[in-house]
Amino acid sequence: MIFNTIEFVIFLLVVFALYWSFFNKSNTRQNILLLFAGYFFYAWWSWKFLFMFIGTSLIDFYAAQKIEKHEEPGKRKFFLILSITGNLSVLLFFKYYNFFVTEFANLIGSNPDNLTLQIILPLGISFYTFQAMAYTIDVYRKTAPAEKNLLTYLCYSSFFPQMLSGPIERANHLMPQFNRRREFKYTQAAKGLELMLFGFFKKVVLADNLAVIADRGFASPENYGSGDLIIATLCFTFQIYCDFSGYTDIARGVARLFGFELIKNFNNPYFAQNINEFWRRRHISLSTWFRDYLYIPLGGNKKSKLRTSINIIFVFAISGLWHGASRTFLAWGLYHGILSALNRLFNFKFDLPKPVKITFTFLIVALGLIFFRAVNMENAYEVMGKIFHSEFSLLKIFLGISRLKLFLLFTALAVVFILERINEINPGYFQNLFAKKLIKYSAYYYAVILILLLGVYDNTPNFIYFQF
């Protein structure tokens, strides 16, 4: 079920109504409903994969119980490996089998078609397996207790607002919220709706319209000159942010409607002043996952400079592959890994004004996203080649799109970024501003009108991160 569909709206209304009425007596009842809602939400896409999902959840639950029960390091490690193997084997098979087989076949000069399989990638697999692994590792490290209640754990693993595209939650943050009865709080629910509205706006107005321009450039770079391809790349840079942060806003907003708080996944990444800061601001739940469960176990920055650099590059390469099993994602990961390693190695400190540093970091990020967006390496090279070596052409990429729409689109984009920046610098600003009802409701209705007039509804575009 996709957030920007009628089915989801109906589903949400039904679950919300049941949750705060018939199932409101105790947290057990609330959890039972959330569990069924989560499984229904997943089964809407594929009921077959739901059984696999439940299976891995049960393995993780029992593995965590055993880890906590045993004191001997050997047994604890055994159950940790059991849980990680369960999750990784599912992830590796469904997501990476064809990729590695193809790469291997190419390496030995064999035909990969004989070895590859027709595999459907289970929705949200990268997210829920990472969340599950974080839980068992935390129990192993004794930084989180093993959950005794199976219902609570299954709810934690299948919480529908975030199960498909995160934020990747930690047991210490989300699990306790399932163990207490949620009470309806007007302010929390209203804030949730506000976040959802903002998220929908970013998705259907900004991301989906920017996608039209970006797709043109990447689908046929041969038809465009450097200027147009720069615009396409920049449009994709904003598209991916609005798409994913829009999804996260909706997820956090939906969670609030049910009395939950999910972690913040974005903190204005395009205002970062260097590449390391960028990663502290973008997809925070994944970045911290890799930091805590891969980078630090590898030695982090506690060893030699060379080892630290290798660790950074390795972690970013894995992070790239986490996004998708292809060379383009690997290249994108390596690009960021090398930049981060260089930044740490030489500790670049330029005495430049803030806006220059922000712009420079943004452009570096945008350049890297060419790998992320391109369908293959040839496509990425072609776009890059044309940006740097072809004749300058401008505005051809906008052909057929009305000027008024472009004006409204880019104005709205600028407004969103300014508002988010203001919210970061002065978190109480909007609370004070929205205390005036006229301003608050004018802003809401303005957003709704733009969602209606500019939103993309034909063929309901999916969220980019749903494919991971």
Add this chain to the structure above:
Amino acid sequence: MKQFIKKILLFSLPIIVGLTIIFFTNTDREFCYNYIKGDCDTRGKLFYKRIETKSVGVDYLFVGSSKTMNGINDGLIEDSLNKYSKNKLRLYNAGYCRFGRNLDFLLCKEFSKNNNLKKIFVEVRADESTTSHPMFAFLANSREILQGIPALNGKITSEIYNHSLMNLNYLRCELNLEKKEKNKYKLELHGYNNIDRVMEKELLEEFYKEELNKNKTIDKDALEYRYSRFYLSRIKKLCDKKNIELNFIFMPSFGNTTKLPAFKEEYEQWGKVIVGPDSIFNNKSYWKDVAHFNTAGATAFSNFLAKELAR
């Protein structure tokens, strides 16, 4: 909680009113035909051109599915009928891919607006269709969409959604947020779509055997036929109102295993049912697939129809 729900309802009220207005807005006809999602061979746009070009006119109209579209050569029948007649007749094949009686009705209504229709020929098959046509949401106006509710239209929600979306896009065009497309298609006098391909005889035989073994008992009183019956009766009412003769043409699949349409008696209450000879339906070189005539089949069948109509 009550306060929360009250505020949501109050907040949503203007939005619901706005959406209702959008749904009931009458959209420019050219826009509707251009907007059709998944238009079959751009036929919607060609129909619009034919409907709006008043000077050409249509006397005999054929409506139905792709069986009609591929099986009735309107130009050939027209030439044949006009050979010995002083009054030159104009025939048009408005067959459109997929099934749905509501689209048949709508096309009859649209073509009868600017034309002095004399006869309408509605395709009938071994079984009757049960659901709404996917194109209906784009070509019908809001009132027509809602009229299907009492007839149990299972696709009503998606039709309301698609129709609203189309009207919303129209509004966007009016506000210069989207560019309105013009119908750039040239007027085509006839709608027949020929396909010059012959299906393998073995596959036809296999299909024929399978069809013979199928249990073909149809419960004519089943609720699922209510929707089609509702629109067939509306076609009849339209014909009565405009003094148009209503006819039905039986278009079976290869081999004509049912021999007659299941609802023949019902159709006969409203008009004549034309059933072609088995020699055409059984000829293995006349089919491009099990359900559609190829050029040779359409020619043979159209020659038969021309003789029938000349009587």
